[in-house]
Amino acid sequence: MSPAITVRDLTKRFDKVHALTDGRLTVERGEIHALLGANGCGKSTLSKIVAGAYAPTSGTVLIDGKEVSFRSPRDAEQMGIALFYQELSLIPKMSVEANIFLRREPRNGLGFIDRDRMRAETLKLLEMFKEAVGDDIRPDALVADLTPGQRQIVEILKVYAKEPRIVIMDEATAALDGRQVKVFFDILRKKREEGVSTIFISHRLDEVFEICDHATIMRNGAVVAETTIADTTPEHVVHMMVGDVKKAPKRQLRDEDDKAPLLKLDAVGSAQLDNVSLSVAPGEIVGLGGLQGQGQSTLLRSLFGALPITSGEVLLNNEPVSIRKPADAVHRKIAYVSGDRGPDAALPGRSIFENLAAAILVSERRKLVRAKELQPQLAGVASAFKTKYARMTDAIGTLSGGNQQKIFIARWLATNPQLILLDDPTKGIDLAAKADLFALIRGLADSGVAVLLYSSEESELLDNCDRIAVFNDGAIVTELSGAEMDSFHLTRAAYGEA
Amino acid sequence: MKNTLSAAKPASGSLKKPAWFVAFGFLVVLILINWYLQPSFFDGMVLHSNLTTFLPLILVAIGQTFVIMGGDIDLSVGSIAALVNVVTVSVIAMAGGDSASVPIGLVAGLVVAVLCGAFNGLLISYLRLQPMVATFGTGIIFSALALWILPQAGLAVPDVYWMTYGGTILGVPTVLWILVAGFVFVLIMKRRPFESHLKAVGGNRAGAFQSGIDMSFTRLLSFALCGLFAGFAALCLTGETASGDPLLGQSLAMGSISAVVLGGTMLSGGVGGAVGSIFGALLLGMIGNVIFFAGLPFEYQTLVQGLIVLAALAGGVLVARK
Ligand SMILES: Nc1ncnc2c1ncn2[C@@H]1O[C@H](COP(=O)(O)OP(=O)(O)OP(=O)(O)O)[C@@H](O)[C@H]1O
Ligand SMILES: [Mg+2]
Numbered sequence: 001m002s003p004a005i006t007v008r009d010l011t012k013r014f015d016k017v018h019a020l021t022d023g024r025l026t027v028e029r030g031e032i033h034a035l036l037g038a039n040g041c042g043k044s045t046l047s048k049i050v051a052g053a054y055a056p057t058s059g060t061v062l063i064d065g066k067e068v069s070f071r072s073p074r075d076a077e078q079m080g081i082a083l084f085y086q087e088l089s090l091i092p093k094m095s096v097e098a099n100i101f102l103r104r105e106p107r108n109g110l111g112f113i114d115r116d117r118m119r120a121e122t123l124k125l126l127e128m129f130k131e132a133v134g135d136d137i138r139p140d141a142l143v144a145d146l147t148p149g150q151r152q153i154v155e156i157l158k159v160y161a162k163e164p165r166i167v168i169m170d171e172a173t174a175a176l177d178g179r180q181v182k183v184f185f186d187i188l189r190k191k192r193e194e195g196v197s198t199i200f201i202s203h204r205l206d207e208v209f210e211i212c213d214h215a216t217i218m219r220n221g222a223v224v225a226e227t228t229i230a231d232t233t234p235e236h237v238v239h240m241m242v243g244d245v246k247k248a249p250k251r252q253l254r255d256e257d258d259k260a261p262l263l264k265l266d267a268v269g270s271a272q273l274d275n276v277s278l279s280v281a282p283g284e285i286v287g288l289g290g291l292q293g294q295g296q297s298t299l300l301r302s303l304f305g306a307l308p309i310t311s312g313e314v315l316l317n318n319e320p321v322s323i324r325k326p327a328d329a330v331h332r333k334i335a336y337v338s339g340d341r342g343p344d345a346a347l348p349g350r351s352i353f354e355n356l357a358a359a360i361l362v363s364e365r366r367k368l369v370r371a372k373e374l375q376p377q378l379a380g381v382a383s384a385f386k387t388k389y390a391r392m393t394d395a396i397g398t399l400s401g402g403n404q405q406k407i408f409i410a411r412w413l414a415t416n417p418q419l420i421l422l423d424d425p426t427k428g429i430d431l432a433a434k435a436d437l438f439a440l441i442r443g444l445a446d447s448g449v450a451v452l453l454y455s456s457e458e459s460e461l462l463d464n465c466d467r468i469a470v471f472n473d474g475a476i477v478t479e480l481s482g483a484e485m486d487s488f489h490l491t492r493a494a495y496g497e498a
Numbered sequence: 499m500k501n502t503l504s505a506a507k508p509a510s511g512s513l514k515k516p517a518w519f520v521a522f523g524f525l526v527v528l529i530l531i532n533w534y535l536q537p538s539f540f541d542g543m544v545l546h547s548n549l550t551t552f553l554p555l556i557l558v559a560i561g562q563t564f565v566i567m568g569g570d571i572d573l574s575v576g577s578i579a580a581l582v583n584v585v586t587v588s589v590i591a592m593a594g595g596d597s598a599s600v601p602i603g604l605v606a607g608l609v610v611a612v613l614c615g616a617f618n619g620l621l622i623s624y625l626r627l628q629p630m631v632a633t634f635g636t637g638i639i640f641s642a643l644a645l646w647i648l649p650q651a652g653l654a655v656p657d658v659y660w661m662t663y664g665g666t667i668l669g670v671p672t673v674l675w676i677l678v679a680g681f682v683f684v685l686i687m688k689r690r691p692f693e694s695h696l697k698a699v700g701g702n703r704a705g706a707f708q709s710g711i712d713m714s715f716t717r718l719l720s721f722a723l724c725g726l727f728a729g730f731a732a733l734c735l736t737g738e739t740a741s742g743d744p745l746l747g748q749s750l751a752m753g754s755i756s757a758v759v760l761g762g763t764m765l766s767g768g769v770g771g772a773v774g775s776i777f778g779a780l781l782l783g784m785i786g787n788v789i790f791f792a793g794l795p796f797e798y799q800t801l802v803q804g805l806i807v808l809a810a811l812a813g814g815v816l817v818a819r820k
Pocket of ligand 2: 043044045086170400401402
């Protein structure tokens with residue numbers, strides 16, 4: 001029996017950028033196959049070619065042993081191929097159900113959209129994730145009103161609604177929390193039993209080792225290795241991907257630790273926050289833990305002035321402050337980095353340079369842009385993360401997902417903040433860049449910056465934070481520090497059992 | 499585990515007011531004011547003549563909605579209407595100028611209308627020209643063609659044309675039939691997948707493409723539809739003027755865009771619907787009426803009209819932000 005997918009000598013050039021120079025891949029029926037590699041190595045490009053969204057420059061794709069050449073995503077869909085788009089293919093101003101069935105709307109005899117059937121089938125699909133999201137995602141809710149994690153779940157359901165035989169999950173777990181990932185993996189396993197082949201792309205290696213059978217590893221647009229997961233180790237895989245990765249240093253405990261807090265929250269409340277009290281000293285990295293959507297992001301966004309705070313007090317350097325809009329926060333040297341690139345961060349269609357400069361211009365109250373002066377400065381920050389780009393003046397959309405994210409992080413670090421709010425910042429960035437980021441954050445902390453970090457990935461909190469405040473239903477249920485900072489305590493606290 | 503997930507409540511889509519809510523509210527207020535200023539407002543004759551005045555803009559606004567929902571814009575609708583008008587009267591004249599030649603003229607006009615729209619669509623969705631630039635340019639071409647076909651206003655149509663248009667069918671005014679047909683069409687489109695695909699194209703081009711929607715074709719269709727409705731409007735105007743005029747319909751482009759926006763459709767695309775545009779067009783017409791009956795000096799009428807439109811737009815934006 002021929003493999004479900006065979007890819008040979010695939011290349012893709014965008015103008016002068018060689019995004020893919022040697023794409024090779026074999027995926028058997030009923031297996032989960034990891035596609036691994038650093039940011040910008042060509043994973044999404046390869047996926048989009050297989051799913052008909054890009055035409056290859058050269059090379060062949062075989063499905064069930066037969067050569068195919070797709071002219072649109074629709075052609076690929078007809079062959080049973082469905083792609084989870086890393087940047088999501090959802091229409092923000094449309095409902096969940098309309099998005100899931102976009103272009104495949106159930107119709108009645110008159111050619112009208114059969115809304116009842118669409119509703120029923122959406123509810124059936126949502127059932128798959130019930131254990132992780134309950135009834136929180138309503139079929140008629142606008143996608144724009146969902147949290148990043150919920151949007152990701154909708155994109156997953158959109159994939160499975162097509163009943164595909166071949167599925168490509170391009171960083172589908174990037175914004176999912178532990179419980180959502182577990183439910184998702186149960187689905188993947190069930191689909192594997194049904195004979196569905198899955199290509200699984202993720203920067204979280206523990207996930208890869210939990211769920212995948214084989215792995216293909218890419219570097220700089222070319223496939224460099226293929227291996228069976230059972231025969232290899234995470235260290236070896238990382239080595240093949242990026243060479244050696246340095247670990248972020250743990251904080252040195254010092255005596256002057258009870259310095260006056262830089263940030264102090266006194267019973268802060270709002271529609272989604274319940275009496276949050278917390279203080280962060282200069283030099284501290286405080287984690288916000290718990291299941292997704294319990295108020296962690298809300299708190300960060302409120303502190304940044306993007307959401308209202310209705311009660312309680314926020315003190316910055318012992319002074320009560322009122323931050324009503326992001327510009328206030330920027331002027332007080334507060335930086336906010338979100339992993340949710342789309343609506344919050346990107347100036348879509350603008351150049352990399354403009355995207356990088358956006359924050360620094362507000363913080364320095366500049367009206368006039370001296371591009372020549374700023375460019376080298378910003379280029380320096382961007383290269384601190386080895387951001388891969390061709391020219392500063394290229395559109396932001398030409399970057400790989402992870403490299404876009406690096407630009408948004410660099411944007412804020414260029415403003416010399418005193419308080420950094422990190423809202424799931426590493427969504428989609430690779431291991432090496434992640435290590436660079438946290439080394440950099442730790443360096444900033446050591447120089448006196450206070451940091452609040454929310455991450456949907458628990459190990460990221462455990463590895464990088466000095467303390468973790470665990471959220472449940474908008475309130476801090478417990479604070480973990482010292483010996484309690486382990487996966488066991490964190491999970492227990494997250495479920496509200498501490 | 500208590501209630502862990504209640505913090506992330508999605509705002510419910512169904513409880514929101516429809517996009518045309520504001521336009522409708524304004525419309526009711528203006529109707530009441532008009533009624534107060536002109537007690538005969540609800541007389542059959544007055545309603546009939548008002549509707550006859552408003553109908554062309556309503557029709558153009560319906561077509562324009564589809565283009566705007568897809569994230570584009572059509573500035574050439576007025577010129578299309580002029581071209582259709584002169585083609586229709588010329589074809590009727592060439593076919594003999596009797597009652598039997600009227601249907602030939604109507605069909606010829608509508609064919610030209612669709613071709614003009616499709617031409618816009620081709621330039622924009624296949625040759626990737628900017629919609630604003632492209633339709634500004636084609637608008638000039640369509641006007642020039644109209645002038646070339648009929649350099650001066652004239653060429654009366656047979657009586658049966660304007661008598662039918664101005665009269666009644668089965669006891670109901672023809673213009674009301676047309677309005678009802680327009681409404682029914684809009685309601686049908688609302689439930690057809692096409693409108694949803696168009697909104698997807700206007701809301702997120704990449705997402706629409708990745709969902710397998712044929713974007714170019716969808717946009718082309720929206721322009722053809724817009725052309726068709728500009729054609730319907732032209733046929734109505736012809737029924738009103740009973741002759742050809744190469745300069746007719748010059749305010750239709752801006753008028754229709756205002757009506758669409760007043761009706762709650764966003765210029766950026768992806769949100770809205772043609773029901774709102776119908777209310778928007780009626781609203782624009784009523785604003786004109788009220789100003790007229792309020793006895794404002796003529797010099798101020800346009801200014802006041804502009805201010806009211808601005809107020810209505812601002813009201814819409816404020817409500818949408820809630
Ligand atoms: N539309 C485009 N135009 C120009 N260059 C592009 C385009 N899409 C991708 N590239 C370039 O191709 C390369 C590979 O990008 P790709 O998105 O495939 O990376 P990736 O492996 O998915 O990375 P990540 O882990 O960050 O998602 C990058 O250098 C990127 O800048
Ligand atoms: Mg990618």
